[in-house]
Amino acid sequence: MKVCKFGGSSVADEHQIRKILNIINNDSERKYIVVSAPGKRFKDDVKVTDMFITLIEAILNASNYDEIIEQILNRYKQIEDGLEVNHSLISHFNDVIHVYIKQYKNNPDRLTDALKSCGEDFNAQLIANYNNEQGIKTTYLSPGDIELYVSDEPGNAIVLNESYERINKKLNHIEGKVIIPGFFGINKSGDVNTFSRGGSDITGAIIASSMNCSVYENFTDVSGIFSANPNVVNNPASILQLTYEEMRELSYAGFNVFHDEALLPVYRSNIPVNIKNTNEPDHPGTLITTTRTSTGVVGVSCDKGFVSINMKKYLMNREIGFTRRLLSILEDLNISYEHMPSGIDDISVILRAHQLHNKEEILKNRIIQELHVDALSIEKNIAVLMIVGLGMKTLVGTANKATEAFKNENINLKMINQGSSEISMMFGIEENDADKATRAVYKAYFNTVNEK
Amino acid sequence: MKVCKFGGSSVADEHQIRKILNIINNDSERKYIVVSAPGKRFKDDVKVTDMFITLIEAILNASNYDEIIEQILNRYKQIEDGLEVNHSLISHFNDVIHVYIKQYKNNPDRLTDALKSCGEDFNAQLIANYNNEQGIKTTYLSPGDIELYVSDEPGNAIVLNESYERINKKLNHIEGKVIIPGFFGINKSGDVNTFSRGGSDITGAIIASSMNCSVYENFTDVSGIFSANPNVVNNPASILQLTYEEMRELSYAGFNVFHDEALLPVYRSNIPVNIKNTNEPDHPGTLITTTRTSTGVVGVSCDKGFVSINMKKYLMNREIGFTRRLLSILEDLNISYEHMPSGIDDISVILRAHQLHNKEEILKNRIIQELHVDALSIEKNIAVLMIVGLGMKTLVGTANKATEAFKNENINLKMINQGSSEISMMFGIEENDADKATRAVYKAYFNTVNEK
Structure with a gap:
């Protein structure tokens, strides 16, 4: 039924x-x-x-x-x-x-x-x-x-x-x-x-x-979910099957297929979702399931409007509680963040630009005064590009395919986040490069692309 | 004087x-x-x-x-x-x-x-x-x-x-x-x-x-700091000049040149450190300074003994306070972590293996019981390889050079962390691949290498 x-x-x-x-x-x-x-x-x-x-x-x-x-x-x-x-x-x-x-x-x-x-x-x-x-x-x-x-x-x-x-x-x-x-x-x-x-x-x-x-x-x-934004990539392939997690990762960076939380009841009940087209009901559409047996890249998404707050402090990684105090400041200011990649003596907070609205100065002041950082900079107009697909983590050369595509298009990578998720890689680039990057990466993984 | x-x-x-x-x-x-x-x-x-x-x-x-x-x-x-x-x-x-x-x-x-x-x-x-x-x-x-x-x-x-x-x-x-x-x-x-x-x-x-x-x-x-571990790479080049930050990044993953905190007084006073060889006093050695004018990769380091705790939870990125509660559990157990890369619905905690000694079970139990994650796994025997050098962040193709070296040596990348630091890229690999990876990356950036 x-x-x-x-x-x-x-x-x-x-x-x-x-x-x-x-x-x-x-x-x-x-x-x-x-x-x-x-x-x-x-x-x-x-x-x-x-x-x-x-x-x-x-x-x-x-x-x-x-x-x-x-x-x-x-x-x-x-x-x-x-x-x-x-x-x-x-x-x-x-x-x-x-x-x-x-x-x-x-x-x-x-x-x-x-x-x-x-x-x-x-x-x-x-x-x-x-x-x-x-x-x-x-x-x-x-x-x-x-x-x-x-x-x-x-x-x-x-x-x-x-x-x-x-x-x-x-x-x-x-x-x-x-x-x-x-x-x-x-x-x-x-x-x-x-x-x-x-x-x-x-x-x-x-x-x-x-x-x-x-x-x-x-x-x-529409007849299911496309593997890339059809406004950027000409005639992108439809995705036949993907998992809930893959869909979540794709939606994150610009695929507005579903209200994020809408699918929680069916996800929990392990019920597949079939996205179909009323105007083309015989098309199989896209099937969203909890698992899938095949592996490989299913889609490329890219969303603009991110900001990176970059902090440096000599001996930061020796300082106990630094991250927790940073999180408390963000929570105090009711700022929700997306990622927090950290190096040895540096940490960045990636967030949606609107989160900083009217709060940029107070956030900067509190970070400087309470965390005593050596350097603080805010980088704007960042786009986040996601490559999504099961089995990415265990595949040799997956990252190389993407970085090569970026290099060939002369796109500077501000950020790479691979490994936290088994099913996606995340790249930070300039907003201006977003469409070019999407086409280049789509071509690299799906072999064919026409400029739109 | x-x-x-x-x-x-x-x-x-x-x-x-x-x-x-x-x-x-x-x-x-x-x-x-x-x-x-x-x-x-x-x-x-x-x-x-x-x-x-x-x-x-x-x-x-x-x-x-x-x-x-x-x-x-x-x-x-x-x-x-x-x-x-x-x-x-x-x-x-x-x-x-x-x-x-x-x-x-x-x-x-x-x-x-x-x-x-x-x-x-x-x-x-x-x-x-x-x-x-x-x-x-x-x-x-x-x-x-x-x-x-x-x-x-x-x-x-x-x-x-x-x-x-x-x-x-x-x-x-x-x-x-x-x-x-x-x-x-x-x-x-x-x-x-x-x-x-x-x-x-x-x-x-x-x-x-x-x-x-x-x-x-x-x-x-020794006549200064080598650009790679001489036990792994044959005759690595000496580094003529590097910054305090670069040295910190290199020391992190295995370069034991200095006690980390030893240099804080000279770092604060903006005094250069010259590492020289008593047995070859005319060799210029390595000069450590707060800034340097040239840019480019100065060294490749690789350290073993890391562990990654991977957590997945559907809709994690909508859950306010998740990371803070995770940090509190770690703090309670007196476990200090190195990095915490996060995806959309997943987060990993990278730490030194000895931090988990006698604490692995209790940590797992608390994460499951208090954070209600959908999946939890612990990955051991991870090595962290760092490529360090000023100006990496703004260079097109820097990441590609490394990922290509890994691909050619058939090395699977468990993790890439680029962008939080302007002067380094961090890669997570299997411990077994550590030496091979170091040689491959050294060769890619320094053009020449002999197996040791």
Whole structure:
């Protein structure tokens, strides 16, 4: 049995919804379906969730918002019309919106989460309704119906551990297809609490883990994960299979496939995730598993916007507690760092540039005054390039392939970090070299590349 | 004006002492001379300091020690005879030894430090006495005479900050040559306290800094520092000039030129150190300075006996305080680590193998129980190879030269750490590959190598 999640572009209009229902109805294993709110139909289109955010702002600013509600309902109406449904839900949706506004008008947090959840919720109802009308037994179930309990943190809810068993009990006996809206759960009082943005992936992973399904199919508008950024490398290969860890390493430096924490429930339950394309459902896509038997480089990613704080102090490595005191200063200033490579008498802290915002001077002063370093410098505009793949650590010459590619392109390496991870190598380079470096390394490992 | 320090082999017998006095007397700039105890004259010879240690053990075990004293005095007698001194100091030395034994027989710490200091102290007196007899005005001054005050930590004394000015005042007006025994100072009550072993280098550095000399000449039995271990690489080049930082990096991985902390006083005072050979005094040796104008690789060092503790945890880099808690566990167990390279969801702690002695199980248990890691492994028998030289960080292709050398020798790289230090690259390899790797890297950077 499979759990399927469909992203915003896969449920953006009647054509896309027909596609996903074909996908679902043609495979009896595809039983539990998590859907997003309607996304963009074309480049400059507005996502329904963003329309709800505009509505929320208007309400909180006491502006007139009737027209915004009309626009939102019109999106769903267009879908219903396109699908030629017999029984329209639009007036029910209108009622729900107004009930929420009345109920929560003095409680901005609750109002925001309740209205934001409507995008997914209405879409799930609409899709279930239409599929039933087509003669396929389909049940819409809200997070409340299935007892998907979350912490009471509007906009940033976390699933409660008890939910997995509760959901299993609730869903176990349901016949036919089940459509569940993504992106939110309810707290123990029944109030809607949304996950952080992109949280439909989280809902899918929770359902997949609860039902211990054979695979969690995650449908988007690309045929799996590319081995490099297609905006930089022309026609990069798709990755057929990779592990959770490999995916984490790739996402770190710029691959925005998943909300990082979204997959934790399926990772823990050892359930594979299949990233597939709604518009090309027969493409195998990318399978994410806990292990894979083959080894080799799967992808090259590169992200900009890093900063390195470099410290030198004669006899530093003899000084007990130096690193701990440095960490305490960072923690005091609420600065989170990425890496901390150290030499004999020197240490660097690599962090995302935004972490230093408004804090650079105070950090420098505290390091100088409290750690008495001999030298302190801050290097900006650093890009981090990652080469990811199982078995890298035990392969002779893996590093050489990369350093040769850099040398041939005359790229200066600011940093090499290899060995902490068995499945990746990390290189620090100048931001200006990022695209050139990505193409060079991709070519070195995948043998072919065209400039973009 | 120069401060000269002569190591044990440079003052081991009358021939060597004639050599060092030639060196001193032929250069009027060489004024303040720090001497060690007589060292080995041939491979299986016993150093005088080790004879004193045997004496101390005999006294503390209440064994008969008369013969040991006789052997010690005989070493000095042989030197006096060889030098044909007019006025012998042997009976004075005999008196001193017996005074110390009587005074400190119930205080093992004081007894140990007092007797250990005699090796240097007697040699300084003997050399000053002989040089005076040769018609060259020479003054022996003890650490007490020059107010070289140290902390009251027998065997591990640290110089007090006030000493520098006191020493300057005491030495400033002395005419002729001054001979000072190395290795010890006195506490404020006048008790002898020795530095940690090899501490004559420390005495020399303290005098050099106190007198703000133009150069601190450190005479040994090799003509400077080699660019690689001569037991591994045949005829490695001598290093003409390197910086303090470069020397620190080289010493870290196996170059035992100096006691690490010995040079701190001259480093702080910006005084160059010249490592020279008593047996080849015209050789320029190696000059250690705070900066150097040229850039490039100066040396390759490699040390064995490292261990890597590797931890993996899904979403580790999202977990605030993980590293700090890991550091606390290490601190609790009194384990000091060398490096802590980190990936996205993994971190390694590199440490010297002896740090894990008797602590491996408890460390593993605490990491598993307190940090809830997904995987923990300990990798042993790791060697760390360092390539050291100013300007490495800004040079394109520096890393590639090394990785290519490793690849060609079929050496697997467990770890690369480049970028934290501007002047070195660090590689983790198997201990078995250490010599092969050193030769390969030496050849890559110095162009020529013969197997040894």
